[in-house]
Amino acid sequence: MRQSRxxxxxxxxxxxxxxxxxxxxxxxxxxAEKIETKIEKDDAVSGDTKxxxxxxxxxxxxxxxxxxxxxxxxxxxxxSEDHVYGNRKFGSQGLYGxxxxxxxxxxxxxxxxxxxxxxxxxxDRVSDKEDDLKIGLDEKEKLVGVxxxxxxxxxERFRNYKMVLQKRQDEYEDKLDICKNELxxxxxxxxxxxxxxQEDN
Numbered sequence: 001m002r003q004s005r006x007x008x009x010x011x012x013x014x015x016x017x018x019x020x021x022x023x024x025x026x027x028x029x030x031x032a033e034k035i036e037t038k039i040e041k042d043d044a045v046s047g048d049t050k051x052x053x054x055x056x057x058x059x060x061x062x063x064x065x066x067x068x069x070x071x072x073x074x075x076x077x078x079x080s081e082d083h084v085y086g087n088r089k090f091g092s093q094g095l096y097g098x099x100x101x102x103x104x105x106x107x108x109x110x111x112x113x114x115x116x117x118x119x120x121x122x123x124d125r126v127s128d129k130e131d132d133l134k135i136g137l138d139e140k141e142k143l144v145g146v147x148x149x150x151x152x153x154x155x156e157r158f159r160n161y162k163m164v165l166q167k168r169q170d171e172y173e174d175k176l177d178i179c180k181n182e183l184x185x186x187x188x189x190x191x192x193x194x195x196x197x198q199e200d201n
Contacts, residue, residue, distance in 0.1 A: 030150040037063055066151060073158045077127060080165040084172060085125050095172035096123065102179040112186045126161045 039061055042052030049062045086094030093101065100119060107113040133145035149157075 029152060037061065070151070070155060070158075073155065073162070077158050077161045077165065080162065080169065081125055081127055084165055084169050085123060095169065095176060096121065099172055099176045099179060102176060102183060106179060106183050106186065110190070111183065112190050126164055 039050070039052035039054045039059065042050045042061075044050045045060070048064050049060060051058070051060050053059070054061070082090075082092065082094060084095050086092045086097045099121065103119060104117050105111055107115065107117045109115040133147050135143070135145045138144045138146075
């Protein structure tokens with residue numbers, strides 16, 4: 001009797017586990033779902049946002065075209081990355097280059113430094129880590145390179161890039177401010193020392 005109860009419990013547990021597994025696997029987050037966006041008594045707030053009534057509830061609805069939203073997000077990331085690391089094409093140094101230049105001046109012997117630059121900041125452009133191309137023939141027998149990615153995954157990836165770059169921007173701005181202050185103090189100390197030497201002579 002105990003054995004039959006035990007086997008029944010085991011079968012019940014297995015059944016529950018298989019149902020949960022099926023339920024979790026049946027939802028595909030990358031499948032395009034139908035979304036009801038129609039609202040009543042709507043008035044525009046901005047280009048993509050409006051207020052109105054939906055199912056009796058007063059709501060604010062933001063509706064964007066995903067190609068435009070992804071383009072906006074990518075442009076924000078690329079602009080932020082250029083601000084942090086510079087852009088070789090346009091000859092800008094970015095915060096990274098400005099910090100390196102400041103540390104170079106700080107290490108210069110004429111500013112009281114050792115003459116040796118101690119530079120440990122890695123250049124790590126986040127957007128360089130993307131888009132592996134699959135190369136082959138398309139349906140028209142043309143040689144092509146193709147990269148594919150789920151839309152949600154790409155949006156999440158670029159949102160993470162944006163957060164990483166915002167953090168690095170804050171860090172480099174703080175380091176650059178500290179470096180500039182140290183450089184001013186060193187230059188002032190060197191100038192004071194030289195003035196004292198001239199008075200002695």
